[in-house]
Amino acid sequence: MRAPTQQIRFAPLFAVAAVTLMVLSAGGCARQRQTRVQVADSGRGGQLFAKNCLPCHGASPDAARIGPSLVNEGQRRSYAEIVRAIEAPDPPMPKLFPGTLTSQDVADIAAYVKNL
Numbered sequence: 658m659r660a661p662t663q664q665i666r667f668a669p670l671f672a673v674a675a676v677t678l679m680v681l682s683a684g685g686c687a688r689q690r691q692t693r694v695q696v697a698d699s700g701r702g703g704q705l706f707a708k709n710c711l712p713c714h715g716a717s718p719d720a721a722r723i724g725p726s727l728v729n730e731g732q733r734r735s736y737a738e739i740v741r742a743i744e745a746p747d748p749p750m751p752k753l754f755p756g757t758l759t760s761q762d763v764a765d766i767a768a769y770v771k772n773l
Contacts, residue, residue: 698765699765701765702766702769702770705758705765706769706770709758710766713750714727724749730771731772736767739771743763743766743767
């Protein structure tokens with residue numbers, strides 16, 4: 658068994674090692690969050706909208722459609738609300754995220770809808 662004085666000398670080393678590990682792991686989490694931030698591309702969003710949304714939402718307010726027109730939706734909802742509506746839609750809208758649509762696709766479509 659070690660003498661109590663030897664145990665006391667090593668205690669600060671363990672504390673420094675534990676703090677160092679916490680700081681390094683927190684830095685790694687911050688880097689991961691930064692890579693998830695997307696720059697929305699409304700041009701690409703328009704292409705995705707035409708492929709995935711237009712059949713139900715139509716191209717104009719008076720077009721025959723299953724879902725409501727999204728013209729001026731950007732004036733009624735914030736960008737974040739549009740993203741949430743795409744990610745977790747109310748029935749009968751199909752849930753295309755995740756799966757058919759990626760998070761980048763959702764960001765791009767939301768940017769497009771925001772500007773309709």
